[in-house]
Amino acid sequence: MPSMTLLTQALISGLLAGGLYGLMGMGLSLSWGLLRLVNLSHFALAVLGAYITYQLGADFNLAPGISLVFIAPSFFLFGVGLHWVFKKFKVNEFGSLLVTFGVAVLLETLIQWFWTADFRRFESPWGTVSYQVGPIYIPLLETLACLTAMVLSGLTWLWLNQTYIGKALRASAQDPEIAAAFGVNHARQSYVLSGICSAYAGVAGVFIALITTLSPSQIWSWLGVIFAVVIIGRLGNPLGALIAGVAIGACEGLAMAVFNPAWAPMVSFSLLIIVLIWQPKWL
């Protein structure tokens, strides 16, 4: 039987890893839930953001926080551009899956061409810093990622529920025609949301660069677990994505502590199947 210290440490590690899941899943959840676009290129964008963070750090000694000042607006514009393509060619929900898969493959090839398939590591003095609380160690960077996810998901939830644009976006997602009858200009607002989703991928990318070792194929390694996060957390719900991410992360951490680490990938899918069979009201 694992000790309490081990279980607590694994739980903390899992919760913090889940914060990054939530951060990754937020943009995809909003895009899928409110724009009805399943954006697979979100993963590629996040990894591209990580590589740019790495490159700016390696070449110009730029701190990740400053890199984010460049990455977030650029990715916002990319998101707006991508949405223009969707609008122009009237891409529907299923079509978006195929188109964005193509964009993801394109971005992966671009990353591989520029940075090669080698592992890259953003070396930072904070990489191995952690804080001790009793017998438990709390890693700094994972904590920052989790806190960022909490702040962003909270702000996004407020934006969607307390502002006109947010309410209009939610109304359009529920019934575009009725929303339009009430004067909601869904087209203009959807550009803003698409840009925000892509910018969130950039934010996640900065933390991916700080926490993990980079390789282009990493794009696909996030796919399964983030899809589970998005579906369990309910489409279009930023708080749900965070809660689901943290829950899955915690379960993975505990599974790795109690069973074998190789079983961890099964956790997210098992939870997803359970939730889909259960079909709770919030889903």
Add this chain to the structure above:
Amino acid sequence: MSQKLISSNRRVVMNTIAGGLLISTGMGSLHAAPSGKPIRIGGTLSLTGPLAQTALLHKIAGETFVDILNSGPGLLGRPVEWVLLDDQSKPEVTRSLYEKLITVDKVDLIVGPYATNSILAAMGVAQRYGKVIIQSSMGIPKLATYDMQFPASPFGPNPGVDYPGVILDCVASLPQPPKSMAVVTSKFPSAQFIAEGMREVGKQRGLSVPLYLEYEFGTRDFASIAARIKDANVDFLWVGALGLEGNQLLEALKKLNYSPKIHYYLYPAPGPLLASPEAKNALAQTFFEDHPPFSTRIGVEKLSPMYRARAVKAGVPYTNLDSQAAGTYNVFYLLTKAVEATKSLDDKVLAAWLKKNTVETLMGPISFNGPFNHGPARMLVKQVQNGKWVVVWPKDVAGGAILTQ
């Protein structure tokens, strides 16, 4: 008549002087420079992807071998060209590229890629076309059932049992031998295979093994694995790590403020692990390191400085000739030995010669007369010591004593 004789004698003297000058300046080698159509040797390496850090060492060693060969008499008097392609560390890409090398590029001979999965992929293609394939890093000999594959590194036919014995002998020789062991391994086949052997042989020798963990090759998050290692707090941590996995695990352990007492990494990228402050006194697998008695072996004197110069130029973190580099050097060495001995490029003729002969190499004598074309095993243990890898076990080839924390 006498005029003719004088003239002829003068010519002999002049030729002798000219010849002597050429020899003294090193230009008049006894061998003629290679000429004619190059002999093309095809192969792939993981020049990109997760195995690239290690495969780069193989590339440098192979290029150095070809340079040495072409600066001498070449092969059968002809220059040698190495047609090297990037398999991206992916077996499916490896398979396609070997198909291309044989059918499109029409290379004369092939050499194996790096790492078990890619070698198995290439071996299937070699078998289909009846090509000899010599490789240096096939960690699971029993899977190499193709009759014309030859291992250039002395893994022996059963490293899953033999090598754990060597490692455990090594740590048992310490003043305070370990009583407990954790085995943590990548699911990469050649690592997992030895890990299972470590667990079994360890138990047979009376070690308690409270922790045996497997993780997926390419795992992102080592935090929970590190937590379990810390919790187990064993005397000896054995990690079936490839490439940078050892560094990643050590970083995760550092975040938990934990340092293993005695620690071992199976196939690490030698430079990055050596550079990690957390890897102090880490042990790892080897067949060759650039110190006596290995550095006195055949060909090392010439190879070692040339390899180092290239490695420095390529920005390799650890520039000494090491086991990985020696492996690919051996691949080319064995292949060209067979070609020179048989004066043939026919794969069947080369295979027949290799099976009958023992070749003295920088890893010691290599023969192919055992199961899966393996000769006796000679897997060694090396250790990080003062910024260098040093063989510490077995004692008869050790370059230093084992250090402990």
